[in-house]
Amino acid sequence: MARQMQERALRTREVLLRAAAEEFDASGFAGTGINKILRRAGVTAGALYFHFESKEGLAKAVMQAQPQTIEPHLDSRGLQRLVDITLVWSRRLLEDPLLRAGVRLSVEQGSFGMQDATAFLEWRNIMEECLRDALDDGELLPAVDPAWVAEFVVSACTGVQLYAQLVNGRADLPERTVEMWRLLLPGIATPGALTRIDLTPVHSRS
Secondary structure, eight states: OHHHHHHHHHHHHHHHHHHHHHHHHHHTTTTOOHHHHHHHHTOOHHHHHHHOSSHHHHHHHHHHTGGGGTGGGOOOOHHHHHHHHHHHHHHHTTTOHHHHHHHHHHHHGGGGTOOOOHHHHHHHHHHHHHHHHHHHTTOBOTTOOHHHHHHHHHHHHHHHHHHHHHHHTTTTHHHHHHHHHHHHHHHHBOHHHHHHOOOSOGGGOO
């Protein structure tokens, strides 16, 4: 019985997170009311406040859910994994409201009085881990600092998606992400690693 209750609670939390993401994605933080989230989720206010202390708490959870929308899709390692994270991210931003809402809230959070860098720092840590694996595997040039490159890639992806959103609603974000790597990889990858990196979409690889 306890396990069933726990599973039901997890399902309810996921439903709330998805409903909130869809509303935040469509209307932003200021334009999203708790009642709209409750109607979309089909749950009571009590259920919401059992899992999240406030709308701000929901927004934080949406922002921090970003890596979970991407990493389960990958089985690569090192430099290829780093590239794949950004390739999947750029494509899923076009179709996944949870990821889109997380990105939107992370960028706009200052406008609603929040200053939480957790989502950016988590991405940085994930990317740094990929780069340290790449360093161990001899894929990086000698002077490359994994921590610095991880910071740069997070910043570059943030800028690329913002620019693409303004120019064409992110329609060409996957292509822009590939071009970002065409510019960046020669400065960080050994010649051997450079020839092995696959920039084709992850879902289309055999």
